Amino acid sequence: MAKTRVYSNGYFYDLSYELVNPKCEKSILILHGWGANKELMKQAFEKFLSDFKQIYLDLPGFGNSSINIPIDSYGYAKVVENFLTTIEQDIDYIMGHSFGGKIATIMCQNSIFRGLILLSSAGIVLPKSFKIRFKIALFKILKNLPYGDFWRQFFISKDVQGMNEVMYETFKKVVNENFENEFQKIKSPILIFWGNEDKATPLKSGAVIHSLAQKGKFFALDGDHFFFLKHADFICEKIHEDFLKND
Structure with missing residues (x-):
């Protein structure tokens, strides 16, 4: 290396x-x-x-x-x-x-x-499936409720779990x-x-x-x-x- x-x-x-x-x-x-x-x-x-x-x-x-x-x-x-x-x-x-x-x-x-x-x-x-579109819509509602950060763990992709802030922002740019x-x-x-x-x-x-x-x-x-x-x-x-x- x-x-x-x-x-x-x-x-x-x-x-x-x-x-x-x-x-x-x-x-x-x-x-x-x-x-x-x-x-x-x-x-x-x-x-x-x-x-x-x-x-x-x-x-x-x-x-x-x-x-x-x-x-x-x-x-x-x-x-x-x-x-x-x-x-x-x-x-x-x-x-x-x-x-x-x-x-x-x-x-x-x-x-x-x-x-x-x-x-x-x-x-x-590709067009997102109904399941994915429903999941995104539900998260947008829940994240604005009390304890919104708590719900995030159930909705984020496995690709972004454990990422630091720079890589998370990078992921949002490229996905x-x-x-x-x-x-x-x-x-x-x-x-x-x-x-x-x-x-x-x-x-x-x-x-x-x-x-x-x-x-x-x-x-x-x-x-x-x-x-x-x-x-x-x-x-x-x-x-x-x-x-x-x-x-």
């Missing part, structure tokens, strides 16, 4: 990262999702991408990386871009899970990568970002992988991204939001087949 200090968005960030196989010619940046860290992604993919230089990063506010102010997904993408400049690494491919998929998508707006890999990416805002236009603009080839039983980012979101992508392939696999932990070998096989054979 290594650490570097990056200046971005007007602040300094202490970022924790790991560089695997530094002598390999092809390089891939792998970004984790909300609430996760670089170790989870390294656990899944390191052994299957042995012919890649792999860069794993703890995004600001996660793992061992710091954050100072609430930022949206574009702010995160800027930090990651400045991070790559700081450690003097050029990237051929980029992979992102969930929230990391949105960051990877933004970075593809600014640079042309040889390939983008999305794993149950966030960024598609409802609609990236349909961003997905549509990507010129790099895209491999899209999804879990059939994913409830955090439903399978329908993957189908929407596939319909928007200019050069996309879509694979629905068995599993939930963290389906990639048991399908990393298949995902990496497709990366090799679709990307490396054409290089």
Whole structure:
């Protein structure tokens, strides 16, 4: 594990990262999702991408990386871009899970990568179910009653439990970002992988991204939001087949 200090968005960030196989010619940046860290992604993919230089990063506010102010997904993408400049690494491919998929998508707006890999990416805002809409409406009523803070614990998402104020405000910034236009603009080839039983980012979101992508392939696999932990070998096989054979 290594650490570097990056200046971005007007602040300094202490970022924790790991560089695997530094002598390999092809390089891939792998970004984790909300609430996760670089170790989870390294656990899944390191052994299957042995012919890649792999860069794993703890995004600001996660793992061992710091954050100072609430930022949206574009702010995160800027930090990651400045991070790559700081450690003097050029990237051929980029992979992102969930929230990391949105960051990877933004970075593809600014640079042309040889390939983008999305794993149950966030960024598609689907209509909320009646149950969710009812829950939100009920909480808005209860929070204005006496002991309003008491009721909050029964309504907040598991994603925000235990967060500090900066990360909670960050979550509110990123949770409802609609990236349909961003997905549509990507010129790099895209491999899209999804879990059939994913409830955090439903399978329908993957189908929407596939319909928007200019050069996309879509694979629905068995599993939930963290389906990639048991399908990393298949995902990496497709990366090799679709990307490396054409290089």
